[in-house]
Each structure stands twice: as structure tokens, then as C-alpha cells.
Amino acid sequence: MSTPSQPDPRVDQPAMTDETLLSVHEKMLGQQPDEKARYRLLPLNLLFLFSGLIFFGGTYLGRYAGHFSPKIFNENAHPPKAGEAAAAAPAVDPLVLGKSVYATVCATCHQPTGLGLPPAFPPLAGSEWVAGSEDRMIRIVLHGLLGPVKVKGVEFNGAMPPAGPGSGFNLSAEKVAAVLTYVRHEYGNGASAVTAAKVAEVRSATGNHAPWTAAELEKVP
Numbered sequence: 001m002s003t004p005s006q007p008d009p010r011v012d013q014p015a016m017t018d019e020t021l022l023s024v025h026e027k028m029l030g031q032q033p034d035e036k037a038r039y040r041l042l043p044l045n046l047l048f049l050f051s052g053l054i055f056f057g058g059t060y061l062g063r064y065a066g067h068f069s070p071k072i073f074n075e076n077a078h079p080p081k082a083g084e085a086a087a088a089a090p091a092v093d094p095l096v097l098g099k100s101v102y103a104t105v106c107a108t109c110h111q112p113t114g115l116g117l118p119p120a121f122p123p124l125a126g127s128e129w130v131a132g133s134e135d136r137m138i139r140i141v142l143h144g145l146l147g148p149v150k151v152k153g154v155e156f157n158g159a160m161p162p163a164g165p166g167s168g169f170n171l172s173a174e175k176v177a178a179v180l181t182y183v184r185h186e187y188g189n190g191a192s193a194v195t196a197a198k199v200a201e202v203r204s205a206t207g208n209h210a211p212w213t214a215a216e217l218e219k220v221p
């Protein structure tokens with residue numbers, strides 16, 4: 001029998017030194033999959049390429065996008081400067097503009113056919129109000145119409161909301177003129193065109209008038 005002078009390595013583990021501790025951990029860590037190893041720094045060339053592309057894109061848009069104005073169709077054209085705005089603005093056909101304004105604003109009530117929806121909404125087709133004084137018609141669209149009104153011999157008594165500048169529809173003078181020109185031209189009406197200048201003139205004379213009554217309008221020439 002040997003004397004237990006030597007410690008039995010199966011029972012008494014010798015105390016670990018710092019070095020063995022470190023090397024054991026190193027080995028364990030080394031066995032774990034290294035997730036980060038798959039990521040690599042972006043090559044500098046690519047970084048420069050992308051920066052260059054972004055810079056080019058920004059410059060290109062700034063130069064050719066025409067300030068994203070819907071009126072710019074020519075990608076090489078520059079937006080007009082303040083002084084030359086009128087000359088450079090493309091002419092809009094009032095009948096085309098008027099048709100789209102009619103479809104978005106008036107057609108809900110007066111119907112796409114212009115025949116209205118009696119007894120609530122009077123017709124515009126063949127209406128003496130449409131064919132008659134443009135001064136009255138401009139007022140109707142700018143400020144609205146309220147109370148009894150006779151159209152083609154039929155009495156209506158409703159309320160038309162204002163559609164001019166500052167109203168819920170907020171139509172510009174140009175759009176009011178266009179939609180009136182359209183309505184007076186369509187549905188076999190055949191009355192004269194209305195200019196934006198005339199609408200602006202009526203607007204500055206009447207301001208934010210309350211909705212008109214037919215009786216008030218009869219006094220307007």
C-alpha cells in the first residue's frame with residue numbers, strides 16, 4: 001500500500017493557475033461559432049461609389065425636377081422667374097379645366113348630365129340663369145344661392161354652397177371662370193365665355209357676400 005503522500009489527481013484537483021483558467025476559456029470560446037466573422041467592412045470603393053450616386057441624384061433632381069411644379073412638362077426647362085411667370089405659364093384650355101372642376105365640384109348636385117336632380121337640384125342645361133347675365137352666375141358660384149328660385153318654370157327652394165376663394169371648395173378665380181365657361185358652353189347652352197379677370201372683378205366688388213337670394217340677383221344687371 002502506498003502512503004497517501006502524493007495527492008490523488010482523481011480526487012484532489014490541483015488549484016488552477018490564472019494561465020490555465022485563461023487557456024481553458026480560450027479553448028471553450030474558440031469552439032463557439034463566431035457570428036461576427038461573416039460581416040466585413042464595406043469596401044471603401046463602394047462607399048465612395050454610393051456617396052457619388054446620392055450626390056449625383058440630388059444634383060440631378062435639383063437641376064431638372066422643375067421644383068416639382070405640375071406645370072413643368074419639359075424636363076430641361078427651368079421654372080419661370082417671378083417677372084416672366086405670365087409669359088412662361090402654359091395656357092390651360094378653360095373648357096378642359098372647367099370640365100374637371102365641374103366633375104369634382106358641381107356634378108354631385110347638378111349631375112354629370114347638367115340636368116340636376118329635381119326637386120332638390122335645379123338643371124343647368126337650358127337654364128335661363130346659365131344662359132343669362134354672367135354677373136349673376138359668377139355671384140352664384142362665388143357665394144352660393146339660397147331660397148326660392150325659378151328655373152325653366154319650376155320653383156326650387158334649396159341652398160347651394162359657396163365655391164369661390166375662401167369657401168369650402170376654395171376655387172380660384174381662374175377655376176370659377178373655367179367652370180362657368182364650360183357650363184355656358186355645354187348642354188346646348190351656347191352662352192359667352194367668362195374670363196378670370198371678370199370673376200376677380202366681381203369678387204373684389206362683392207367680397208365675402210352671404211349666399212344670394214334670387215330676388216337679390218334679379219337686381220344685378
Ligand code: HEC
Nearest residue numbers: 105106109122123127129145146147149156157158159160
Ligand atoms: C351641394 C350641391 C350643389 C353644388 C355642389 C353646386 N350647386 Fe349649383 N345649385 C344647387 C342648388 C340647391 C341650387 C338652387 C338653390 C336655391 O334653390 O336657391 C343651385 C343653383 C345653381 C344655379 C342657378 C339655378 C340654375 O339651375 O341655373 C346655377 C347657375 C348653379 N347652381 C351652378 C353651379 C355650378 C357651376 C356649380 C359648380 C361650381 C354648382 N352649382 C355647384 C346645388 C349645388
